Amino acid sequence: MPEIQKxxxxxxxxxxxxxxxxxxxxxxxxxxxxxxxxxxDKDVITRADKVFLPGVGTAAAAMxxxxxxxxxxxxxxxxxxxxxxxxxxxxMVESSAEGSLENRLGDTQDDIPCLSLxxxxxxxxxxxxxxxxxxxxxxxxxxDDTLFKGIPQDTYFYFVHSFAVPEYAxxxxxxxxxxxxxxxxxKDNFFxxxxxxxxxxxxxxxxxxxxxxx
Numbered sequence: 602m603p604e605i606q607k608x609x610x611x612x613x614x615x616x617x618x619x620x621x622x623x624x625x626x627x628x629x630x631x632x633x634x635x636x637x638x639x640x641x642d643k644d645v646i647t648r649a650d651k652v653f654l655p656g657v658g659t660a661a662a663a664m665x666x667x668x669x670x671x672x673x674x675x676x677x678x679x680x681x682x683x684x685x686x687x688x689x690x691x692x693m694v695e696s697s698a699e700g701s702l703e704n705r706l707g708d709t710q711d712d713i714p715c716l717s718l719x720x721x722x723x724x725x726x727x728x729x730x731x732x733x734x735x736x737x738x739x740x741x742x743x744x745d746d747t748l749f750k751g752i753p754q755d756t757y758f759y760f761v762h763s764f765a766v767p768e769y770a771x772x773x774x775x776x777x778x779x780x781x782x783x784x785x786x787x788k789d790n791f792f793x794x795x796x797x798x799x800x801x802x803x804x805x806x807x808x809x810x811x812x813x814x815x
Contacts, residue, residue, distance in 0.1 A: 615652075629798070629806070650681055653689075654684065660691060690793025698764065731778055745785075758784070758798070776796075
């Protein structure tokens with residue numbers, strides 16, 4: 602079992618976006634011995650030592666909820682480590698094509714504006730005939746000794762998604778499903794993972810531990 606360092610001294614907050622299966626992330630962290638608070642209070646989020654940004658569903662619904670809660674500027678101002686999970690990762694880039702039918706043809710004018718915590722665009726996956734959503738276990742390759750410390754190359758993680766960030770300058774780890782895509786991204790204090798670490802067995806527990814220990 603991976604070990605949390607000084608976890609009792611840290612304030613770990615999961616952002617209540619209103620569009621997330623927060624319980625599974627919270628339980629995964631609690632199994633590691635981490636005390637977690639779920640909140641959409643700006644002061645609580647700002648004072649946290651580490652912040653988790655989860656999400657399920659569509660970018661449009663999630664961003665509408667974040668906007669309604671007036672959390673965008675708070676999230677954009679954070680300087681502590683932040684980890685986006687699944688849709689939460691996708692919300693970290695500039696825009697998402699998970700909006701209208703026109704976007705499937707590559708038209709960006711109706712993209713959903715996201716949080717712009719780092720450059721990038723979420724696109725519908727090009728899978729060369731493989732079924733969508735990409736659901737189940739797949740291997741991840743990385744060139745990273747921070748978030749993926751102690752995790753071997755080509756370790757399996759659990760995915761459920763039909764949209765993804767293509768590989769680009771901020772890709773921290775990659776996966777292939779018909780075509781390669783970003784399995785993890787990073788810029789400064791912002792990290793995102795497309796897979797579900799809370800559902801990825803020992804490897805996911807190690808990644809969560811690495812993040813909390815940053």
